[in-house]
Amino acid sequence: MATGPPRTDGRERPGKSVGLEVCAMLSERRLEVLRAIVQDYVGTEEPVGSKALTERHQLGVSPATVRNDMAALEEEGFIAQPHTSAGRIPTDKGYRLFVDKLAAVKPLSGPERRAIHSFLDSAVDLDDVVARTVRLLAQLTRQVAVVQYPSLTRSTVRHVELLSLAPARLMLVLITDTGRVEQRMIDCPAPFGETSLADLRARLNSRVVGRRFTDVPQLVQDLPESFETEDRGTVSTVLSVLLETLVEETEERLMIGGTANLTRFGHDFPLTIRPVLEALEEQVVLLKLLGEAKDSSMTVRIGHENAHEGLTSTSVVAVGYGSGDEAVAKLGVVGPTRMDYPGTMGAVRAVARYVGQILAES
Numbered sequence: 001m002a003t004g005p006p007r008t009d010g011r012e013r014p015g016k017s018v019g020l021e022v023c024a025m026l027s028e029r030r031l032e033v034l035r036a037i038v039q040d041y042v043g044t045e046e047p048v049g050s051k052a053l054t055e056r057h058q059l060g061v062s063p064a065t066v067r068n069d070m071a072a073l074e075e076e077g078f079i080a081q082p083h084t085s086a087g088r089i090p091t092d093k094g095y096r097l098f099v100d101k102l103a104a105v106k107p108l109s110g111p112e113r114r115a116i117h118s119f120l121d122s123a124v125d126l127d128d129v130v131a132r133t134v135r136l137l138a139q140l141t142r143q144v145a146v147v148q149y150p151s152l153t154r155s156t157v158r159h160v161e162l163l164s165l166a167p168a169r170l171m172l173v174l175i176t177d178t179g180r181v182e183q184r185m186i187d188c189p190a191p192f193g194e195t196s197l198a199d200l201r202a203r204l205n206s207r208v209v210g211r212r213f214t215d216v217p218q219l220v221q222d223l224p225e226s227f228e229t230e231d232r233g234t235v236s237t238v239l240s241v242l243l244e245t246l247v248e249e250t251e252e253r254l255m256i257g258g259t260a261n262l263t264r265f266g267h268d269f270p271l272t273i274r275p276v277l278e279a280l281e282e283q284v285v286l287l288k289l290l291g292e293a294k295d296s297s298m299t300v301r302i303g304h305e306n307a308h309e310g311l312t313s314t315s316v317v318a319v320g321y322g323s324g325d326e327a328v329a330k331l332g333v334v335g336p337t338r339m340d341y342p343g344t345m346g347a348v349r350a351v352a353r354y355v356g357q358i359l360a361e362s
Helices: 020-025 028-044 050-056 063-075 092-102 110-121 126-141 194-208 213-220 229-247 259-268 274-280 283-290 341-361
Strands: 144-148 157-166 169-176 181-187 254-257 299-302 314-321 329-336
Touching: 028 050, 028 063, 028 092, 050 063, 092 299, 092 341, 110 126, 110 341, 126 144, 126 254, 126 329, 126 341, 144 259, 144 283, 157 194, 169 229, 181 229, 194 213, 194 229, 213 229, 254 283, 259 274, 259 329, 274 283, 283 314, 283 329, 314 341, 329 341
Parallel strands: none
Antiparallel strands: 144 254, 144 329, 157 169, 169 181, 299 314, 314 329
């Protein structure tokens, strides 16, 4: 009898584990029955009965035995009977066990991988990369896609450009290793000549290029003292604007797409999808859903594991992406708990890896 696929690296860290002691209580056959119930319910949208299970799956036992296994699974809280239907549906606890123990991440097909490459390779800048990633994730998973912009605090400096717009007005352009570009206008306390500007540009880049943003304040704190007295005020102003750019809240930017996909799952949400849509409009809620960007492992939060009341009927699959070993941001999808977890996890992981490659090569 099949014992289920082994754990895979694609399921690094679920939102909340069922626990080994619970898994040990269930026989391998009952785990197979649970797997079959989840697969059938996700595919058919209909409660699953014992007769249908024995007809569709090679369980090797009679419908009566399957009914006994289903009764045990229901008693343990892994499945439930909706209304007066003879069939059963998975609970949040059942989905959690499925993700933790039974779900092997589904690899993308060759055409799907080629579609990712061709679609994302055409991006012209970071904004375009994020916009294309949102559209791609929403199309691949048919869920709501959420992509966080790379955070400045986890980035390194690629270049700092200073441009003269007027005798006492400058533009600061900050370019990160992830391709993010930040522009700021600076009103100087006094006119600043081209020679001084070139000198400041050279000295600034020599100190900060290739360094983490969190290290920049200490690296430039004594820079004004190396300039002539009449230029120190402008140099201090430029540095002040640069440091303010590093800590502005605008770094936590998100892009969301595919909310129209939720209309396909209207019956999966109690009464209405309005609470879900309202929650998705709140950026703070979405950032909490994705989790800490520095954590690159995959996270799956199911149903009531999502703290926000409006999202207790949804599941979130998220993973970190970056240009190196450390994640600089996260991306993921939000959909009903009745989702294709193996396929969704595979798509999210594949897209995150490819976006990371784009950032590394940019």
